[in-house]
Amino acid sequence: MKKQANQPLPPLTAKEKSVLQFIEQELVSKGVSPSYQEICDHFGFASFNSVQNYLKQLSNKGYVLIPQNQKRAIQILHSADDFQKDLANRLNIVKEPSKNSFAGQSSQSSQSDNSKVLPIPFLGRVAAGSPIERLHENEFIDVPATFIKTPGDYFALKVEGDSMIDEGIFDGDFLVVLSQKNAKDGDLVVASVETESTVKRFYMKKNPEISTITKAVELRPANPRLTSMWYAPQQVEIKGLVKALLRKY
Numbered sequence: 001m002k003k004q005a006n007q008p009l010p011p012l013t014a015k016e017k018s019v020l021q022f023i024e025q026e027l028v029s030k031g032v033s034p035s036y037q038e039i040c041d042h043f044g045f046a047s048f049n050s051v052q053n054y055l056k057q058l059s060n061k062g063y064v065l066i067p068q069n070q071k072r073a074i075q076i077l078h079s080a081d082d083f084q085k086d087l088a089n090r091l092n093i094v095k096e097p098s099k100n101s102f103a104g105q106s107s108q109s110s111q112s113d114n115s116k117v118l119p120i121p122f123l124g125r126v127a128a129g130s131p132i133e134r135l136h137e138n139e140f141i142d143v144p145a146t147f148i149k150t151p152g153d154y155f156a157l158k159v160e161g162d163s164m165i166d167e168g169i170f171d172g173d174f175l176v177v178l179s180q181k182n183a184k185d186g187d188l189v190v191a192s193v194e195t196e197s198t199v200k201r202f203y204m205k206k207n208p209e210i211s212t213i214t215k216a217v218e219l220r221p222a223n224p225r226l227t228s229m230w231y232a233p234q235q236v237e238i239k240g241l242v243k244a245l246l247r248k249y
Contacts (some may be wrong), residue, residue, distance in 0.1 A: 009083045010061045011122055011140070014153055014179050019043070019054045020063055020080040033074035083152060116145035120154045120176065126161075126190060126197050143176055147244040153179040155240070158191060159198075165201055166222035174246035175199065181238050188242040191219060193235055199242060204233070 012020065022042055026034040034042070045051060055074070058064045063082075065075040095215040098121055119140040141156050148154060159173045167188070169175070175190070182191045199218045202220035207216045207230045217236045219229045 001033055008064075009078060010059075011121060012061065012063070012080065014123070014155060016054060016057055016061075017080045017153060019051075020058055020076075023064070023074055024076060024079060027076065032047065032072045035072055067100075073166075078157070114205050117142040118145050118148055120148075120156055120236035122156045122158075122174075125158045126175070128201050141246075142176065143244070143246060147176050149243070150178070154243070155179060156246070157197075159199065163223050164220040166224070169199065169245060172248070174248070175242050177240035179240045179241050183238050183241065189219075190239040190242065192237045192239055193231055197239070200229070202238070207227065218224075 021038065022039065023033055026032070026038070036048050038052045039045070039054075040048060043050075055064065055066055059066055063076070063078045063080075065077055067073045067075070119142055120138045122141050143154075143156070155177055157168055157175050157177060159175060160171060162171055177190050185203045185205070187202045188199070189202045190197065191202065192198075198219060200221055202218060203218040204215050205218055206213065207218070209218075209230075216235070217231045217233050219231070219236070221228065
């Protein structure tokens with residue numbers, strides 16, 4: 001259902017926003033919208049069905065208009081950044097925390113600030129073998145506005161396992177993650193290797209167990225029972241930086 005006048009813009013999933021940003025970039029640089037084949041090739045989709053599904057979702061949320069029987073005719077109604085702008089304009093309205101809100105841990109907070117909450121997409125669990133993006137239904141959780149300290153796309157993940165217990169991250173906790181494709185040494189990241197997702201400390205360094213000068217990615221756990229995982233840089237995809245932790249009581 002398309003956005004009506006004076007209604008808030010619906011948020012986008014991380015992948016929906018990526019598709020919309022790619023369309024915008026192609027329109028700006030080439031003057032025409034990309035073809036389905038170009039979108040398919042850019043994101044590595046297996047078929048046009050994935051492209052059609054994302055465009056349908058963007059159309060239903062009121063971000064694009066797709067004229068019938070016209071090639072390269074996708075029209076942008078709202079940019080990928082319009083949701084943040086729309087949300088920022090509405091932040092002056094204090095919203096009562098919903099039943100899906102969680103108690104949070106933050107270095108800077110106040111009773112007044114924590115009365116404001118923001119909905120962010122819940123994309124699933126950080127667990128080996130499970131995707132971290134939920135495509136078939138939009139699910140959100142409310143987080144204190146004080147957690148969103150810098151502009152960007154945020155999402156939430158639920159932790160499974162005890163690999164980061166020495167960091168105070170326990171099974172069942174929720175992480176607030178800033179979507180980002182790069183990281184620096186020491187960052188706490190959500191990373192994917194093939195189909196597996198994990199939360200670890202990121203380092204780019206020489207593997208001391210291998211006789212080579214080539215740097216590798218170290219994903220370091222925070223549990224004395226576990227050891228670091230080492231990968232070639234091209235094997236690791238950074239999904240984002242962990243910015244806050246939520247715990248349900």
